[in-house]
Amino acid sequence: MRIAIVTDAWEPQVNGVVRTLKSVRAVLEAQGHVVEVVSPDRFYSVPCPTYPEIRLAMATTGAVGAMLEDFAPDAIHLATEGPVCVAARRWCLRHGYPFTTAYHTQFPDYVSARSGVPAEWIWRYIRWFHAPARAVLASTPSIRRTLEDHGLNHVRHWGRGVDLARFHAGVAPHxxxxxxxxxxxxxxxxxxxxxxxxxxxxxxxxxxxxxxxxxxxxxxxxxxxxxxxxxxxxxxxxxxxxxxxxxxxxxxxxxxxxxxxxxxxxxxxxxxxxxxxxxxxxxxxxxxxxxxxxxxxxxxxxxxxxxxxxxxxxxxxTWEASARQFHQALVPLHRTAVAA
CATH class of the missing domain: 3.40.50.2000 (Glycogen Phosphorylase B;)
Structure with a gap:
């Protein structure tokens, strides 16, 4: 299967989103799937206001769409709610292509903590972004309930894993x-x-x-x-x-x-x-x-x-279980898409 993962979080960022995507990608590729990552490093970017370590990519719908068109994916996943994924979302809806999304981060709470903007205002954006997805992937039952409480009812479980070859009880203390x-x-x-x-x-x-x-x-x-x-x-x-x-x-x-x-x-x-x-x-x-x-x-x-x-x-x-859940949630592009 040819899988396109579009994300606003990628190297050199160090966070759970990047580690999750890289780990799942590695398992999928080991299983024979072809995975293309459309990430911010492929575009001009500017520092995120109040969080300059994170760069916001200036990604247009045409540029992101051209990358996806060239790759010709069998399924598309939008991992984050930032500008690269917004552009991909617009392109998918324009062409009638189904896609999945994920809720990795308590984005409304983060923005509220940094800016003082009420979290509910940000939830309006979260609902808008995820509503057309065929499924919103969530890591825990609590997050699923949070999404459902905010009107997003098409949620599927996507757990997380550990690199057990590296993190285990036999490791010597630092x-x-x-x-x-x-x-x-x-x-x-x-x-x-x-x-x-x-x-x-x-x-x-x-x-x-x-x-x-x-x-x-x-x-x-x-x-x-x-x-x-x-x-x-x-x-x-x-x-x-x-x-x-x-x-x-x-x-x-x-x-x-x-x-x-x-x-x-x-x-x-x-x-x-x-x-x-x-x-x-x-x-x-x-x-x-x-x-x-x-x-x-x-x-x-x-x-x-x-x-x-x-x-x-x-x-x-395990990341193997996580990758299996991710793969099972994907929607092939030949299926009938939701309306924009």
Whole structure:
């Protein structure tokens, strides 16, 4: 099958959307499918207002459509709600081609946190973007309910996976974490306002708080919390060693749709502490972490969990299963399309 994935999130961005798309693409290609990614790096781009690390591509309908026409896909998936996918959406509707979309990010909450614009205003745009899709792919039951509550009822499940060859209980702890006073409490992800990272840095559990990642809020938080260890971004085997070297993984975000980092930590045997919100409530179990509005208490609970049980549970998340769900949701272009 020839599959076109159109996305506004791609390298050099480092986030869960990019990692998901790259991982699923790798599995599909290994199975013999041909996957074309239409991404922002193929267009002129400008910095996103309030978030300059993210570039907004100046993609026209004609340019995106020409790329899709040249590839001649059997199915089209629009991964994000940005300008590249808007152009692809317009082209698909103009030609009567069906497509699927995905809801990767709590976009209304992110925009509201950064701009003060009411989230419901952004939901109008989300409904407009996803309404013509044959299916909207969502990673958890909570996100499905959120979409349905906002009038999007054509939702299909698309789970996430772990690179189990890299993230597993046999990984040796990172030497930098091994040298720290314990218990070592780890955060991995973007260092940005929407990740609610300061809630983690304010906790009072003994030990050392470690932040792996980079982003626009790093300099401010590093100056404000000098006792925390900011390691910057780490990747691949070194990232796995960071998970393995932590006593607990702390996920303070209230706006993520899933949280890939949680299942990567679990696969390395590290229990997770989080708020009882979308993402953690769909991923964590009583045996693999602690959840509560008191993050200190959640950390204390998670520290008591058995690492072997965490690793066993983490192994249940595979990219092969994720790719299968993605493929099953695709709609071949020869089917009758929805009206524009």
């Amino acid at each position: 030497p930098e974490l091994a040298a720290l006073a314990g218990p070592v409490q780890l955060y991995v992800g973007r260092v940005a306002i929407e990740k609610n990272l300061e809630a983690f840095l304010k906790t009072s559990q003994p030990g050392t708080r470690v932040v792996v990642g980079d982003g626009p809020a790093r300099a401010e938080l590093e100056a404000k919390y000098p006792d925390a260890v900011f390691m910057g971004a780490r990747f691949g085997d070194e990232l796995a060693q960071c998970y393995a070297g932590a006593d607990v993984f702390v996920f303070p975000s209230r706006t993520d749709t899933f949280g890939l980092v949680m299942i990567e930590a679990l696969a390395c045997g590290t229990p997770v502490a989080a708020y009882p919100v979308t993402g953690p409530i769909d991923v964590l179990t009583a045996e693999t972490g602690g959840m509560g509005e008191d993050l200190d208490a959640a950390i204390a609970t998670a520290l008591s969990r058995d690492r072997a049980a965490c690793a066993a549970y983490g192994r249940t998340f």
